[in-house]
Amino acid sequence: MTLEGVVQELETDLQRVGQKVREVVKSSNPLLARVTEYFLSGSGKGLRPILVLLSGGFSKYRDDRVISLAAALELVHMASLLHDDVIDNSDTRRGQMSVNAKWNNQIAVLLGDFFYAKALNLVGSVGKEGVEAVAQIINTLTEGEFEQLSCQFNTLITEDDYFQRIEKKTARFIATCCKLGALYSEAPEEVVDLLSQYGFNLGMAYQIRDDILDFTANKKTLGKPVGSDLQQGIITLPVIHGINYSSKGSEIINIIKSKKPDFAAIYKIIRETGSISYAQKKAEQFSQRARECLLPLPECKAKNALRLIVDLTEARTS
């Protein structure tokens, strides 16, 4: 099975999620409608809705609330991307101009707020756990971003700091998608817990790989310029390893402290010191843990698909 296969299996439900998103963000304001349309047309594969739906696949019961939930979580994700692009001054998102670049920061901030409001509206109809979860996600994402801003160009950042940050930026959100999908399809408690842990580990692996791709990918596959983390002083796992566990640590520090880090120079060093491979191994460990979380679950299509998603995330950098 490929990711296309997974998506095909879920097609009807994913379409319902997409419809729900489009339905709730409909607006009579022409500017708002135009910006929304532009942003949605460039939106990705929807990893979060896929995970919500698959995690809802361990019970026979497909509640309508699972669809609303998937739509709400995708809206939260999109809102956070809109604000992230303002925060990072990014001008590209998934190969097209970001909303802040095509319009301006103002419009991007507002569209993000609008999406948050719509997500909240949807999740309010789902139930108390959903509301709490969305509040927690926005809270955690914001804290993660604050930590990132606090640590720009800080070469003293440790692996622990990094893991805490990506937990907040990515892993907890993915964990919540899996947890709520299972919860609202009335799966047994142990299934909810295992899927939540699966999501956490998948999210950690995913973010580490994303950070590696910022070095190893090319602009086309990445959908944004490579090296953009480093340009902004965001220090990720390969660089942290290079600083702390290689003989070239002080060299890396000097390049970063110049405030206009020479991407090629750092990339060359961390490739040679094995720091890229180290980060890859860490990602593999998290992938492995994600797979282990699936083991006790009953065999079913959803389980196969969730395993495949781990494999596909892994294939991104290997």
Added chain:
Amino acid sequence: MTLEGVVQELETDLQRVGQKVREVVKSSNPLLARVTEYFLSGSGKGLRPILVLLSGGFSKYRDDRVISLAAALELVHMASLLHDDVIDNSDTRRGQMSVNAKWNNQIAVLLGDFFYAKALNLVGSVGKEGVEAVAQIINTLTEGEFEQLSCQFNTLITEDDYFQRIEKKTARFIATCCKLGALYSEAPEEVVDLLSQYGFNLGMAYQIRDDILDFTANKKTLGKPVGSDLQQGIITLPVIHGINYSSKGSEIINIIKSKKPDFAAIYKIIRETGSISYAQKKAEQFSQRARECLLPLPECKAKNALRLIVDLTEARTS
């Protein structure tokens, strides 16, 4: 009774609201804590919590949820101010530097998101109506801002457009504060309705007066430079009246179309054409309607205080 008197009467409860706000926004991230502290230290009198608490004064029952609700709505208001200052490029807020000016847009966007998350968290514990109301408020505020952005420098804007916009930007939020305060203190349905209408009319009057003050106030009392609406091409009631109902309409249009509107010139015209007085009369009409909504309510301290708030809003521009 003065506003100080009202605040004094509510002191214990307002302190509980303030404490609740500070409690929920507490953060271990030093940057986040510092920016939060700065912003809170410059925060205003808290009209929204006051209205929530007073509207909760028509039943004997002071539910803990009313305190949480007041704190949540104040957080939503503060979040919207943070984002508004980014949207309007404002560098002053209540006489001190805005967060976007003192730090940057990034920090202001994030702090706003953080406050939204905390508001949501609080209101999630209050109940379904609260969550729906907060979703609706953020939604309406955003639509109001989008309408404002869509109409910048548009001299064809009508009074109806204007009233719709300020309804979205201000009046519905104030109405919701009054409505929920009454609702969660278990006031009878007709009291809830009357207070909601009171809030709506108060909010309309308040916003019209705020827009007048952008012409008539001085920087010190306004806490920001005068004429800033006009500089951004935001066309408010006095100007709309001047364009449509005075002999100097085309003159005003020409000044606005220059894209760097001469504030003093426009102010001179709209004062002479009676457009400022016209806007004041409109505000008075809404104030009057707000007072009328109070008439059927039982006599009590809360009612007197709500009437006083109308008077005080009125005193701002007369």
